[in-house]
Amino acid sequence: MTTMTKGSEHIDRVFDFLRTAEGLKSVLRYASTTSGRKESVADHSWRVALMAFVVGDGLGLKIDFSRAMKMAIVHDIAESIAGDIDFVRISDGEVTREEKRSAELVAMTELKETLSGSAGEELYAIWKEYDAGETEVARYVRAIDKLETLTQLVESGHSIYDRPELIANYADVAVAAFPELTPMLRALKGRLHEEFDKGSFDWKPGYDV
DSSP: OHHHHHHHHHHHHHHHHHHHHGGGGTOEEEEEOTTSSEEEHHHHHHHHHHHHHHHHHHTTOOOOHHHHHHHHHHTTTTHHHHOOOOHHHHHTTSSOHHHHHHHHHHHHHHHHHHHOHHHHHHHHHHHHHHHHTOSHHHHHHHHHHHHHHHHHHHHHOGGGOSSHHHHTTTTHHHHHTSGGGHHHHHHHHHHHHHHHHHTTOOOOGGGOO
């Protein structure tokens, strides 16, 4: 009976956690999908996880892909509570990076306590590893995160570029921390350059890899 009670409590906590995480489906990001609707954080996180697997495998990288995919899935999960604070808002000084991180840390603590047990601890630990960006897996996923965003912007096209000057170098710092992904960034920059030309945006020399 005790085991069943503990099991029932765990299942209830899982459902509570999933209910909160479901919010990622409704939190919208800067970019739009190719269908024209706004992209959700859940959309983005799914493809970061997919890219973490297929990109690294294609380049023959010796990465812990299981951990990388877990990290990709949870890297933005705090936004189910804290909301999305995008690069434009930070660039404009509307919100500081410190304020964004503080809000997300509070959210992750809440999520960890909601899920409880070893799963909650692992969720929190993986997110903290990503946030710190010091391990090989974290640097890889942080770079993939930026590359996925840039990929979406290329696919969506120049018509949504209301701040093109913030887009061109968006992934540079993250990829510099994991230079094995430079070939992908270079290929994306070529495609992005074409979109800039279509939109009559100035492509500056500093935008190239």
